Amino acid sequence: MxxxxxxxxxxxxxxxxxxxxxxxxxxxxxxxxxxxxxxxxxxxxxxxxxxxxxxxxxxxxxxxxxxxxxxxxxxxxxxxxxxxxxxxxxxxxxxxxxxxxxxxxxxxxxxxxxxxxxxxxxxxAYAGALGQRPGAVVAAGTGMIALGTDLTGWRRADGWGHLLGDCGGGAWIGRAGLEAALRAHDGRATGSPALLAAMESALGPARDVPGLLYPRSDRPAVLASFAPHVARCAAEDGDEVAAGVLAQAARHIAESAAAVCPAAAEAPDGCEVALTGGLFKLGEPLLLPLRSELSGQLPHAQLVSAAGxxxxxxxxxxxxxxxxxxxxxxxxxxxxxxxxxxx
Missing domain, CATH: 3.30.420.430 (Nucleotidyltransferase; domain 5)
Incomplete structure (x- = not known):
């Protein structure tokens, strides 16, 4: 045969x-x-x-x-x-x-x-994570998009690219971290010396970073490459500014998930939400506030592991x-x- x-x-x-x-x-x-x-x-x-x-x-x-x-x-x-x-x-x-x-x-x-x-x-990403069941999937790496379905139609939130959206994604986190680093370089009160040190170690002196970043065609990837440094500063250095960036990212991600998740009336047994993509390898510095945000914004949701x-x-x-x-x-x-x- x-x-x-x-x-x-x-x-x-x-x-x-x-x-x-x-x-x-x-x-x-x-x-x-x-x-x-x-x-x-x-x-x-x-x-x-x-x-x-x-x-x-x-x-x-x-x-x-x-x-x-x-x-x-x-x-x-x-x-x-x-x-x-x-x-x-x-x-x-x-x-x-x-x-x-x-x-x-x-x-x-x-x-x-x-x-x-x-x-x-x-x-x-949705099919790999949840198969053909109703629910919602957040796919996040350099960018971020949420997609949900009740099996009659699709709901989409964000995925608009690093200039107009992708809020909470890797490029968003990296850019927010670099902004905080440059505020520290300027002496502004809301800056982060820990992020400034991480930026200069990863990318070079502050005065050179704009010239390194702006001409690049792969700007989103360069920005996203700084996201792990933000997570490290939050986890290892206890940096409150870095932790605040990740907390805001978690709010954005949960907001997008809430926008696409089938409502409680459409999913009486609860809406399954799966997270997929490289961003979530940042681990607990992001996942801890994200679980809290999902619990608050989507009380009927059940966070599940992506199957594939x-x-x-x-x-x-x-x-x-x-x-x-x-x-x-x-x-x-x-x-x-x-x-x-x-x-």
Missing amino acids: TASWVLGVDSGGSGLRAALTRAAGDPDGPGGPDAAVPGAHEVVESREPVRTGTGGIDAGHLLEQLLPMARGLLERVGGGSVRAVAIGAAGMASLGGRLRAELPAALAGSLGVRRLVLAADAVT DPLAGALLLASALASGTLRLPLHETLLHVSAEQGT
């Missing part, structure tokens, strides 16, 4: 990851819509981020990387057919027009795949599409299924 597979893809600022797992109906495949997030049988990655231009996410560049990866994965597992593909990509909601227009025919022609789901990375990451979420979406058990609500830009799904 020829093995059947589904392919999950996670495309973001750090590159492209792809994975295969057995399709539902295959003897080794997952069992249905409520099955655990499927584990990857084989994983491969590229460190080259997919390009984005004036036309949005570059579909050709994604295919240049993905097709050799997919063929290599199939060779490694001894062949078989790919029944469905799910691609989660950063920027899909606002920049994914070319992907939605070009990928269905390209994947059908190159891999013979006619079932395709294209999702925002927040949706694959966005790549696992892409695999779950592909598996559900292949088996006809996709229950998460479709959306023109957040969760799009190709017109050929029924073939």
Whole structure:
């Protein structure tokens, strides 16, 4: 019997990851819509981020990387057919027009795949964390976005980028910490000498920091790189200014979670809230005030561990599409299924 597979893809600022797992109906495949997030049988990655231009996410560049990866994965597992593909990509909601227009025919022609789901990375983060259950997920790393569903529609909060939002995310925390460091350099009363010392150790003299930061195209990542220093100053130095930055970040994150979590009437058994993303590796300096804020702003919520990451979420979406058990609500830009799904 020829093995059947589904392919999950996670495309973001750090590159492209792809994975295969057995399709539902295959003897080794997952069992249905409520099955655990499927584990990857084989994983491969590229460190080259997919390009984005004036036309949005570059579909050709994604295919240049993905097709050799997919063929290599199939060779490694001894062949078989790919029944469905799910691609989660950063920027899909606002920049994914070319992907939605070009990928269905390209994947059908190159891999013979006619079932395709294209999702925002927040949706694959949701699927990886909670599967196909109602609830809310906060995905936070350099940026921050919250996404929730009652399985009839999606609610989104923030995710507006480091200039207009992403409040409480890594870039936000890093910028707030650097501001406090520069206030200390100026002699302003609300500055933090501990953060000033951390900034000068990490980035150099205060007078050089603007010149280092402003010309960079990767400013959000540079700002976010300072967030661990803020957490360290709060935890190890007992710095009240750093602790205040993290407390404010926790308020912002909880506020976004509260905006998207199904209401108590929609979730009588309580709204599950999962946290996913690298920001939460900051640990207790952030998680302690965040748990307090969530308890106050979302008394009906239950904080749960994320079952898997966005790549696992892409695999779950592909598996559900292949088996006809996709229950998460479709959306023109957040969760799009190709017109050929029924073939």
